[in-house]
Amino acid sequence: xxxxxxxxxxxxxxxxxxxxxxxxxxxxTSNFITVFGPLGAGKTxxxxxxxxxxxxxxxQALLMCHPNQSDEQHRTTILxxxxxxxxxxxxxxxxxxxxxxxxxxxxxxxxxVDDAHLxxxxxxxELWQLMLESQQQNRWTVNxxxxxxxxxxxxxxxxxxxxxxxxxxxxEIETLSTAESDRFFEQLVMRFVEDDRExxxxxxxxxxxxxxxEIMALLDxxxxxxxxxxxxxxxxxxxxxxxxxxxxxIGGGYWWMMSQPTPxxxxxxxxxxxxxxxxxxxEEPDLSVSEAATVTQASESSADDQTLALAEDDTNxxxxxxxxxxxxxxxxxxxxxxxxxxxxxxxALIENEAERADTSEIEQVVDDSRExxxxxxxxxxxTPITFTSAEKELNQFSPRSYTLQLAAMVGQVEVQxxxxxxxxxxxxxxxxxxxGGVEWFIVTYDNYPTIxxxxxxxxxxxxxxxxxxxxxxxxxxVQREIARSN
Numbered sequence: 001x002x003x004x005x006x007x008x009x010x011x012x013x014x015x016x017x018x019x020x021x022x023x024x025x026x027x028x029t030s031n032f033i034t035v036f037g038p039l040g041a042g043k044t045x046x047x048x049x050x051x052x053x054x055x056x057x058x059x060q061a062l063l064m065c066h067p068n069q070s071d072e073q074h075r076t077t078i079l080x081x082x083x084x085x086x087x088x089x090x091x092x093x094x095x096x097x098x099x100x101x102x103x104x105x106x107x108x109x110x111x112x113v114d115d116a117h118l119x120x121x122x123x124x125x126e127l128w129q130l131m132l133e134s135q136q137q138n139r140w141t142v143n144x145x146x147x148x149x150x151x152x153x154x155x156x157x158x159x160x161x162x163x164x165x166x167x168x169x170x171x172e173i174e175t176l177s178t179a180e181s182d183r184f185f186e187q188l189v190m191r192f193v194e195d196d197r198e199x200x201x202x203x204x205x206x207x208x209x210x211x212x213x214e215i216m217a218l219l220d221x222x223x224x225x226x227x228x229x230x231x232x233x234x235x236x237x238x239x240x241x242x243x244x245x246x247x248x249x250i251g252g253g254y255w256w257m258m259s260q261p262t263p264x265x266x267x268x269x270x271x272x273x274x275x276x277x278x279x280x281x282x283e284e285p286d287l288s289v290s291e292a293a294t295v296t297q298a299s300e301s302s303a304d305d306q307t308l309a310l311a312e313d314d315t316n317x318x319x320x321x322x323x324x325x326x327x328x329x330x331x332x333x334x335x336x337x338x339x340x341x342x343x344x345x346x347x348a349l350i351e352n353e354a355e356r357a358d359t360s361e362i363e364q365v366v367d368d369s370r371e372x373x374x375x376x377x378x379x380x381x382x383t384p385i386t387f388t389s390a391e392k393e394l395n396q397f398s399p400r401s402y403t404l405q406l407a408a409m410v411g412q413v414e415v416q417x418x419x420x421x422x423x424x425x426x427x428x429x430x431x432x433x434x435x436g437g438v439e440w441f442i443v444t445y446d447n448y449p450t451i452x453x454x455x456x457x458x459x460x461x462x463x464x465x466x467x468x469x470x471x472x473x474x475x476x477x478v479q480r481e482i483a484r485s486n
Contacts (some may be wrong), residue, residue: 010188018171019049033169038251040212041213042212044064048474051110086101093131111127111143116153121156192435201218407442410440415430431485
């Protein structure tokens with residue numbers, strides 16, 4: 001089977017082989033099939049790929065289970081997708097409601113349940129009874145495919161099939177090979193990773209299991225900054241040496257403190273030192289009257305000389321001289337002397353500058369800037385943004401319905417050009433979402449209750465839109481993408 005139209009999906013040999021087995025088991029007879037695998041094995045992706053590309057000739061029903069859903073809600077979701085004019089009571093079993101509506105009509109249907117481990121035992125038993133009922137109807141082909149976690153429903157299947165020839169068929173989703181995992185990582189993860197995170201994402205990839213879910217989670221992983229402390233200690237021997245050195249330093253400091261004298265001892269040592277260094281007095285010789293007069297005159301003359309010197313050396317106490325020369329503003333002299341500018345000079349400078357000021361260049365710069373602003377405003381006005389985000393409308397639709405995705409773009413101007421080019425004004429819903437930290441705008445078309453009606457509606461679109469290869473997209477997936485952007 002050619003999968004050329006699945007350009008948005010990555011074809012892996014292990015998953016293609018599983019899809020081929022599912023197609024073979026559900027092609028001609030009725031079967032009850034369980035596809036199990038651990039969290040992140042790609043069960044949801046395989047379920048949607050099976051419905052979109054490997055079971056296109058069957059009437060389809062997709063049930064995506066969520067916690068706290070009732071059996072009535074599950075029955076309503078399945079029957080409204082299978083029956084064109086559903087008339088049933090949600091409280092009745094699936095078998096009774098289906099037989100009442102399709103008793104005399106042929107059918108070829110497939111019921112796919114994602115996260116089937118969230119189903120109640122009652123609803124699983126009703127699906128089993130519906131498959132058994134189709135075995136007794138020659139014109140009925142009913143296949144039930146449950147995607148569940150590993151062996152979560154094994155005990156229930158044993159009780160349901162006890163004593164019967166028909167047994168549930170179990171298929172396991174295998175772990176990706178190394179080559180498949182590397183290809184998946186490079187094409188669906190690294191293409192959307194920023195350059196500054198590339199090295200950290202590659203290091204994180206080495207530690208994850210080879211499962212699509214865990215590999216895709218690397219895109220949303222928040223890389224926390226870690227403080228790396230490089231220890232200078234490399235072995236127990238170094239630790240012991242460092243401890244000994246610290247102990248030696250502590251012991252040496254304690255010994256030095258203990259060897260210092262007390263305050264009383266220090267005072268005694270200072271007193272002894274003062275007594276030992278006292279200067280003895282010398283007896284002055286007797287001087288005669290003439291010698292005494294000479295000494296007196298010499299002392300007086302030296303005192304006069306000192307007074308004269310002090311009177312002459314007082315230039316440092318005087319203020320610096322004021323210069324009489326004027327200088328122009330902006331000139332700095334090397335001798336760092338003060339510059340005095342008279343008030344008459346300042347007034348003359350102000351009056352002359354006011355008369356000679358030429359503002360033509362400034363006015364020209366202002367005019368040029370105004371012209372640039374006007375040109376930019378005209379460029380922005382070429383593509384007015386007229387569309388509005390349809391998050392509120394899309395969230396009001398049933399998550400079990402479908403829409404057609406036409407395009408995904410980065411930037412509001414690209415979206416507006418796309419809408420203008422194809423004249424899309426009605427039945428188009430545009431919503432933002434985040435992919436790899438980048439804001440994308442998704443353009444979707446109309447709303448359909450079942451996936452089959454959504455696919456059939458592609459043929460009714462204008463030929464230019466058909467060339468874009470629109471594809472059916474679950475509203476549940478759309479609403480999750482909207483929630484991610486918020």
